[in-house]
Every structure is written in C-alpha cells, then in structure tokens.
Amino acid sequence: IKAYEERESKRQKLKEAGDGSNGGNGAAEEPKVIPIVPFQACVDHFAQEETLDDFYSTAAQKKGKALRSVGFKSFPRYLVVYLRRYYVDASWRPCKLDVSVDIPEEISLEGLRSAGLVPGEEELPEEAPAAAAAGGGAGAVEPNQ
Incomplete structure (x- = not known):
C-alpha cells in the first residue's frame, strides 16, 4: 500500500x-498501480458486526440501537459471489473501486458458521404484538392449513 x-x-x-x-x-x-485486496479481507468486511442506530424492534415497539451480524447455518455446495466494485460517494455519485481482488480456487467460510442464538438473545416476532392481539386487522392474509 x-x-x-x-x-x-x-x-x-x-x-x-x-x-x-x-x-x-x-x-x-x-x-498505474492497482492495489490487490485479498478475498478474505472482503469476507471479513462483509461479516463484521455492525451497529444499527435507528432499528425498530417489533418486540419493544420502539426504535433503538441493535447489532447486526452475519452467520450461516449451512453452506451451499457452490457459492456465487458478486463483488460490488461501485460505491456511492458523499454527493451520491457512483464511483468505481479501482482494485484487484485476489480470489483463491478454494475458500473456507467456516469462520462464518453460526451456532444459532447467543445466550440472552431471542428472535423478534414476525409482527407487532398489538397487531397480533387484534386479530391481524381487516387485510390480514391467513395461510392455508
């Protein structure tokens, strides 16, 4: 660099x-010198934990901070990866990342394997509790059973 x-x-x-x-x-x-970025650095950036400041929680029914993380329960036999080489700058203009990504023939994504919910974590409900108690409203769609 x-x-x-x-x-x-x-x-x-x-x-x-x-x-x-x-x-x-x-x-x-x-x-022109084009920086070479290892594929693992791209995977690490994708998987890093992110703080969401204005997250609406359906359980708490309010906005607050939340942590977003990425993990896989199972892995596909084949994985198609789309590398985004464009980004939007501060003035909302598309700009190209002029880098070369070194992709190996085989990769290990074992570091992205998820063990499920962590202690103290619980799944969010699909809909707000008030809407569920009211019977889902007039336009609710019920699945066939």
Whole structure:
C-alpha cells in the first residue's frame, strides 16, 4: 500500500507541475498501480458486526440501537459471489473501486458458521404484538392449513 501511495503522490505532483505529459523526457508514463485486496479481507468486511442506530424492534415497539451480524447455518455446495466494485460517494455519485481482488480456487467460510442464538438473545416476532392481539386487522392474509 505504501508503494502505491508513493507512486500515486508522485504522479499527482507531475500532473500538477505540467500539462500531464511525461515532462518531455521521452520516457514512457509509469503504469498505474492497482492495489490487490485479498478475498478474505472482503469476507471479513462483509461479516463484521455492525451497529444499527435507528432499528425498530417489533418486540419493544420502539426504535433503538441493535447489532447486526452475519452467520450461516449451512453452506451451499457452490457459492456465487458478486463483488460490488461501485460505491456511492458523499454527493451520491457512483464511483468505481479501482482494485484487484485476489480470489483463491478454494475458500473456507467456516469462520462464518453460526451456532444459532447467543445466550440472552431471542428472535423478534414476525409482527407487532398489538397487531397480533387484534386479530391481524381487516387485510390480514391467513395461510392455508
């Protein structure tokens, strides 16, 4: 990363100093350095715990903070991964991440295996308790039994 930052800084200085040419010395322009990101770093970023500030709890019927985590109960035989190379900047413009992701032939996602609910954790109800007590309302859909 340090080599990339140094070369990018040098390129910016040359671009600001002149008209963007190579200074008239006839040398070929230095190729752009593209950072290589390991696939495991992408998986780790995807799986990291996230705090949700405005989460609405159907159990408590109010907004509050919640922690979101990702885990798998079982794994598919084949896994299709879509790497998002675009993001939205502060002004809501799409920008491309100019990186190369090094993906191995085989990966282990064992670190993402979920053991289920952690102690002290309980599942949220599907709907608000008040709506369930009222019989679901006029537009409620009941599944066939």
